[in-house]
Amino acid sequence: MLFNSLNFAFFLPIVFIFYWTLQNKKLAYQNILLLLASYYFYGCWDWRFLFLLAFSTFLDFYTGLKIYHSSDKAKRKFWLILSVGINLGFLGLFKYYNFFADSFASLVHQFGLNADHPTLRIILPVGISFYTFHGMSYVFDIYNRKIKPTTNWVDYSLFVSFFPLLVAGPIERATHLLPQVEQKRTFDYSKLTDGLRQILWGLFKKMVIADNCAEYADIIFNNSDSYSASTLVLGALFFTFQIYCDFSGYSDIALGTARLFGFELLQNFKFPYFSRDIAEFWRRWHVSLSSWFKDYLYIPLGGSKGGLFKQIRNTCIIFLVSGFWHGANWTFVVWGFLNAIYIIPSIVFRTNRQHLEIIAQGRLFPSIKELAQMTLTFSLTVLAWIFFRAETVGHAFDYLSGIFSMSLFTNPFISNPEFIRSILVIALLIPFMIIEWLGRENKYAIETSFLNMPRPVRWAFYSLLVFSIGVFMQTKESAFIYFQF
Incomplete structure (x- = not known):
């Protein structure tokens, strides 16, 4: 179900x-x-x-x-x-x-x-x-x-x-x-309304953003040798938002549903795409799994004790096991290893505990430095997701080689009739990310964003979410990505 x-x-x-x-x-x-x-x-x-x-x-x-x-x-x-x-x-x-x-x-x-x-x-x-x-x-x-x-x-x-x-x-x-x-x-009536809000936001993320991004990510990844480098980048971005909205959408529905029955579950996502380095990303992505591996594998292995070499060794083990946990395919192992490579510099220079608070806390805009850090981290994450999505390791490297070509500077294009609808999906990502940014200090994006507004405004926004789900939902029910793990 x-x-x-x-x-x-x-x-x-x-x-x-x-x-x-x-x-x-x-x-x-x-x-x-x-x-x-x-x-x-x-x-x-x-x-x-x-x-x-x-x-x-x-x-x-x-x-x-x-x-x-x-x-x-x-x-x-x-x-x-x-x-x-x-x-x-x-x-x-x-x-x-x-x-x-x-x-x-x-x-x-x-x-x-x-x-x-x-x-x-x-x-x-x-x-x-x-x-x-x-x-x-x-x-x-x-x-x-x-x-x-x-x-x-x-x-x-x-x-x-x-x-x-x-x-x-x-x-x-x-x-x-x-x-x-x-x-x-x-x-508790307040828990009921809060739970329903989180469920609605989760359904929007899954049925409007994730499922529509999935359609075009699949088209591009399944025919990657037929597309220009710029279109391959677009495909990687589609999958990047697909997996985030699919899995965090599931988590939002899970947490909201549990709250209807009086339970508070662990927050599993803390706006990871606004991270300033990979260490922060992994403190915000799939939090319950990351903390599980930390407590039951990383620390028993020695954790951060025993010198730099053992700390790097333990970190690599954690990420390789985490990659393998996600699926029986070498692509997941490479994805895990790549994230380990990403995080090693922060271990060497002892900056892995540098960004514990959400970016630009208490401010509307990030600093130029924070924006640059966030952009670099996001780009590295997109690159790693290619291995996660690819069918084989060879497919992932072929996809990457296709990206790093002169056609990177051409306009991305998906054949009709998918092209126009894909533009609409891209257009939806902009207001979605704005809402996520404005609500990044909450447990979920719309937890408190509209509570202080007049009731007609609040209900108009919720109605817009419901309307968007009705318009953009796929005709066929689609399972969540993490069900296969």
Whole structure:
């Protein structure tokens, strides 16, 4: 079930009404309802994978209890390894087996050998990377004595499978979400209106910006050898805004939906395209994943301790793993490695913690220096996204070689009838980025931007967003990019 589907438009209000009618009943009733709704939501993709979700949930719930109640260090480590090993085993089987099998066959073929290897005809369970990381963080935190395990199966299951975040995050921590699951929640009208605003903005980003950018990014990337360098640049820009609006749009809908039920999820995007260096970009892009890798991989590897070489080594490991987490393709690994290369200078010169506040905070315009920094960072990001979007590493290099040619100085052009509509999409990006800039100090762009304006103005703006969705939405429902991860 997609957030941008009619099915979800019926599902959400029904769950919302039943949920709040239970407000004066036991908290357990509300949690059971949300758990059943979450399993139904997930089962709409493929009901067979409900068993995998339930097994993964039971595994981490049970091993968490065993770790906590084991006084012997060896036993605690055994249960930790068992939980993490099985979780990563399922992730590896469904997501990476065919990739490694094909890569090995290609490698031995280079030496003139033929390797007959079996491949599995399996479907990647949607959201497996996300709910696996939910459970692993829970077990890690228990092992490190940061939290106590819950003994309530329903509460833990809801923490793992809460439908707004189940299939594409944010990757929540038990320290943040589980206490909210365990506490009584009361209806708050201000949270309702705030949640609906964020949902609307997320739908606008997905259905108006991302889906339309996707159409032209696909045309250009799929026929990159037929277009001029300037058009290839345009294609890279289309994808740059597509992936941002697609994923941050999903996160906005997820956070807004959770708020309707009285939950506050982790902010996953903090206006990353306004970053002044790559280190700041990664503090603002997919925040929950970046912080997960920092806490459960970077710091255990030694973090920033042990000298410059180890810090660079640990950083490269983090980005390579992050790239591989995104998909079973060498393009993602190269994308991760390229971002590691980008960030190394800031580590060497110790400037990676330089920009902790949002750019031009308290000011309408950035300084010339900030504008130059933001432009350079954005350009490097666009370059890296080419590897993320390309079908193969070779395709990415061919695309780049096409960009760096004399046709870079010609006018970009997409064949009719797509050309006129693509101009409209570009025109939409301008007011969108202005709104994002003006709201960059908020949790999402329109959180407070129009609250102080007269009600007719506010409702006219919201109506314009709804109208734009109706006019520019694609005729076919499109899944979110991060569903494949």
